[in-house]
Amino acid sequence: xxxxxxxxxxxxxxxxxxxxxxxxxxxxxxxxxxxxxxxxxxxxxxxxxxxxxxxxxxxxxxxxxxxxxxxxxxxxxxxxxxxxxxxxxxxxxxxxxxxxxxxxxxxxxxxxxxxxxxxxxxxxxxxxxxxxxxxxxxxxxxxxxxxxxxxxxxxxxxxxxxxxxxxxxxxxxxxxxxxxxxxxxxxxxxxxxxxxxxxxxxxxxxxxxxxxxxxxxxxxxxxxxxxxxxxxxxxxxxxxxxxxxxxxxxxxxxxxxxxxxxxxxxxxxxxxxxxxxxxxxxxxxxxxxxxxxxxxxxxxxxxxxxxxxxxxxxxxxxxxxxxxxxxxxxxxxxxxxxxxxxxxxxxxxxxxxxxxxxxxxxxxxxxxxxxxxxxxxxxxxxxxxxxxxxxxxxxxxxxxxx
Numbered sequence: 450x451x452x453x454x455x456x457x458x459x460x461x462x463x464x465x466x467x468x469x470x471x472x473x474x475x476x477x478x479x480x481x482x483x484x485x486x487x488x489x490x491x492x493x494x495x496x497x498x499x500x501x502x503x504x505x506x507x508x509x510x511x512x513x514x515x516x517x518x519x520x521x522x523x524x525x526x527x528x529x530x531x532x533x534x535x536x537x538x539x540x541x542x543x544x545x546x547x548x549x550x551x552x553x554x555x556x557x558x559x560x561x562x563x564x565x566x567x568x569x570x571x572x573x574x575x576x577x578x579x580x581x582x583x584x585x586x587x588x589x590x591x592x593x594x595x596x597x598x599x600x601x602x603x604x605x606x607x608x609x610x611x612x613x614x615x616x617x618x619x620x621x622x623x624x625x626x627x628x629x630x631x632x633x634x635x636x637x638x639x640x641x642x643x644x645x646x647x648x649x650x651x652x653x654x655x656x657x658x659x660x661x662x663x664x665x666x667x668x669x670x671x672x673x674x675x676x677x678x679x680x681x682x683x684x685x686x687x688x689x690x691x692x693x694x695x696x697x698x699x700x701x702x703x704x705x706x707x708x709x710x711x712x713x714x715x716x717x718x719x720x721x722x723x724x725x726x727x728x729x730x731x732x733x734x735x736x737x738x739x740x741x742x743x744x745x746x747x748x749x750x751x752x753x754x755x756x757x758x759x760x761x762x763x764x765x766x767x768x769x770x771x772x773x774x775x776x777x778x779x780x781x782x783x784x785x786x787x788x789x790x791x792x793x794x795x796x797x798x799x800x801x802x803x804x805x806x807x808x809x810x811x812x813x814x815x816x817x818x819x820x821x822x823x824x825x826x827x828x829x830x831x832x833x834x835x836x837x838x839x840x841x842x843x844x845x846x847x848x849x850x851x
Contacts, residue, residue, distance in 0.1 A: 565784060634648075636682070
């Protein structure tokens with residue numbers, strides 16, 4: 450009989466308390482949000498409203514309007530039909546407003562915590578699952594995106610689900626788990642087009658298993674990872690009448706950053722800008738994660754899952770170095786960073802406090818979560834940062850003149 454990883458016990462009860470605390474924290478802060486109607490949030494509301502009013506047939510008009518209006522090219526593109534469809538139906542149910550779109554982000558925040566708790570508990574045990582969820586629940590970036598009318602909370606959920614489902618499939622090569630992975634990947638591409646880049650990560654990891662770990666990987670597995678999700682997402686675009694607009698939209702996406710003054714002024718710079726931003730948001734968590742990668746990356750025999758998530762971070766930083774740099778665009782890195790931080794703390798506490806390791810690690814994670822909450826309050830409530838670019842984070846930290 451398959452073991453149930455979400456059975457109710459004291460750990461599940463504490464998880465539910467953490468979940469309630471995180472949701473309450475975000476909900477209480479919603480009254481202070483000033484939504485940006487002329488920026489990305491305004492476009493997501495416009496797309497969702499149009500789809501809610503005209504149904505799936507309205508997607509073609511959304512593409513046509515986007516392609517015809519050059520002023521729209523600097524803002525979210527309609528390739529993200531997965532998110533547009535979800536948000537359109539959501540707003541049709543609850544009303545067309547920024548606040549209801551923010552509640553959709555809050556729902557994805559909840560789904561992210563549920564997914565993280567389930568899989569981390571499954572592969573690392575109950576204590577690590579709870580610690581990881583606690584650290585993730587009070588991540589400044591996740592809290593900030595859970596209160597905005599943006600796609601990032603959805604990206605956080607689908608990316609975490611995607612990475613975990615792929616690892617879960619690799620453990621026993623179950624057909625059911627492979628189908629789950631393929632469909633999650635296919636829909637993720639429809640949520641945000643940059644998910645296509647993750648196919649490179651999965652190919653590299655399969656090659657790593659084959660040539661470094663000497664575990665046989667068959668050609669069909671590469672094909673499933675590359676072609677099956679793309680084929681399914683392509684069929685969805687085709688069935689909704691949007692396929693004819695894909696090439697023109699992709700050309701605009703690739704060319705628009707060169708003409709985007711905001712991206713040039715606030716989103717350019719070296720690859721380590723992402724690390725600077727994460728250091729400003731959660732310095733101790735990032736230091737722990739980097740330390741864990743440095744100390745354990747080559748221990749492949751006993752830490753394969755840790756190597757897997759280390760590669761997610763390393764390759765994620767590499768792939769997204771070629772795009773506009775904004776820490777919310779790499780929100781998918783936040784969960785792996787926090788997972789490795791928990792694993793690092795586990796090793797540290799077992800070595801320094803072998804008799805009371807669990808007590809100390811819970812105390813440290815609670816302190817880290819409290820510190821993260823303070824950073825969330827400072828950056829996103831007191832200074833009311835909408836777009837967490839380096840310039841604004843550095844200003845709010847008083848590192849550069851305000």
